[in-house]
Amino acid sequence: xxxxxxxxxxxxxxxxxxxxxxxxxxxxxxxxxxxxxxxxxxxxxxxxxxxxxxxxxxxxxxxxxxxxxxxxxxxxxxxxxxxxxxxxxxxxxxxxxxxxxxxxxxxxxxxxxxx
Numbered sequence: 001x002x003x004x005x006x007x008x009x010x011x012x013x014x015x016x017x018x019x020x021x022x023x024x025x026x027x028x029x030x031x032x033x034x035x036x037x038x039x040x041x042x043x044x045x046x047x048x049x050x051x052x053x054x055x056x057x058x059x060x061x062x063x064x065x066x067x068x069x070x071x072x073x074x075x076x077x078x079x080x081x082x083x084x085x086x087x088x089x090x091x092x093x094x095x096x097x098x099x100x101x102x103x104x105x106x107x108x109x110x111x112x113x114x115x
Contacts, residue, residue: 005062005106014111018058022048033090044087055095057087058102068108077112
């Protein structure tokens with residue numbers, strides 16, 4: 001499945017965009033911050049600044065299912081979106097650019113993002 005995820009990512013235009021060279025790109029970017037009076041340690045899978053000067057925070061998810069449905073995709077987004085929101089909160093303490101969030105599911109062949 002790992003090889004399948006890599007193969008799909010490299011064959012996918014979105015996957016190649018995520019992995020391509022970008023301004024201020026970091027992978028496995030570890031940060032520590034106090035959020036809501038709690039010390040939080042996070043590791044961002046991928047972050048970079050795009051051509052529109054927007055900071056992207058992208059989380060890879062290796063969820064897999066034989067049957068891919070809209071319901072499954074919605075459930076996966078609902079499960080993982082709060083984690084991305086925490087990452088944005090931490091990064092916003094030192095980032096003045098607009099922050100965009102994305103979840104990338106190579107084994108589901110699915111990309112989800114919001115501003």
